Amino acid sequence: MIRFDHVSRSYGEKEVLCDISFEVREGEIFTLVGPSGTGKTTILRIIAMLEDPGAGTVAVMGTDTRISETRRVALRRQMGMVFQKPAALRGSVAENVALGLKFRKFPPDDISRRVSEVLDLVGLSGYEGRKTSTLSGGELQRVAIARALAPGPRLLLLDEPTANLDPVATEKIENLILSLNEESGITIVLSTHDMAQAQRLASRIAVVLDRKICQLGNPFQIFYQPGSREVARMVGIDNILAGEIVANEGGLAFIDVSGVILHAPCSLDPGTRVTLFVRPEDLFIGTGAITAHSSPRNVLPATILRLIPQGPNTRITVDAGVRLTAVITRQSCEELGLSPGMPVSVSFKANAVHVVPVEKAG
């Protein structure tokens, strides 16, 4: 559907994209994730041909985007884009939603029917006559989505579609995105800084950090097998440890992390310096005696340092020779009667540890 080959883009002295290559497949929800100002918007604008790739090539729907403006218009008419801060033209909601249809010279009857259809789809039935100047942010966002959808695009580009919305409106938009993709088969490229949203929506995720795509994969790979420290930090992995492999017994590595030996599945040779990632949800806190387990498991004696309530959960920092963070439900925290200074045991499966050699981890 879309193909970026070694694309770089600068604005004057400032480089915003550096050697980006990826492919978006037909029918998927492809999500660009990263903090603000890392080039996600530029990628979307290049796809929409609002900007040229400085270096490299971009092909959209099998067509190289270095083409005449006339052919670009034809290509653009198969896609729809919703900007992070959508701008509405003066006039009514219906006039705004009809714009793309008018450009494509739809007959007036079709236009009014189609406008009602898409307004219905985004939950704004009956808004046709409203002036756009009276709309709230969420309504405007939905008008912008309706406007992009009206001509029936094959490809939908969404730049931070819920960045300015409250949780209820966000959920509505997310459900709409999923149903558009599932029911109409529209390919969607979406940018977001919200990792949880990416996990909820994405078929595949590209992590955009510092002008580059750091990692590209399905949500499981991104969330459980981050390729680097930066990605790990972004996806909420609090436990990032540096260590060195001391032994490897048939795929189960023994890793020295500042004096503590951890087990993890890994095929690297002894002597390799590695970075370890463990999601805080994968850590278990116990108060009883440390018992042996059949499955490879890391069990460490530890002392609780801090307890921080977080919604329905509690985030626990412990000192187990290395500093680790666990997240458990508030209820189990109360049942265990945890408090700072208390001795506990921390355990996590060897499988929960994701190992990356240091060179790659950067």
Place this chain on the structure above:
Amino acid sequence: MNEIIDGFVQAFQLIISLDPEVIEITARSLLISLAATAVASLVAIPLGGLIHFREFGGKRGLITIIQTLYALPTVVAGLFVFLLLSRAGPLGFLGLLFTPTGMVIGQAVLIIPVLAGMTLVALSGVKKTISDEIVALGATQTQAILTIIKEARFAIIGGIILGFGRAISEVGAAMIIGGNIRGYTRVLTTAIALETSMGNIALSIALGIILLGIAMVVTVALFLVQER
């Protein structure tokens, strides 16, 4: 003092009684200035659009020249068009000097800079995000330009109203090009100048009141448009 009060009394009598000469001069003024505004709009709005949407060397300089010409003295515009239309001038063969058509041309020349400038301001007032939206929605270049002009329409209309106000209230070009011929090229401003010098204070005041009335209508119209 009495003369002024008498003047006002007689002026109101002239207006209320719909004095034929007053009506005729007012109608001609409106007609000429409206025509000039229409001609100027037809030239200046596309010109402003062209300057806004095209990139070329000296663009900034051209805009500065246009803005300087906002203050083009009416007599200078009049002189310029007079030279063009005079018998020895390049357009002398048209025989337009001392005709209402000639005055239309003179006033149009006078207000084209204001109108083009206001069009430029109006179009730059349309944010880049709006033009991005329009392009992303699949507009051709022509569709995009027309849609952006439509989006800026209220500001452009404001410019047109301002231009009309300048046209109807100017006296220099009307006098030089029209020649203030009674019943043919005499308009409100030239009539006031003449009647005052001839001591017909009442008629002058009546025409002045009418001119101010028109100015007020223009101002109210401008206000209403900008309120949109």
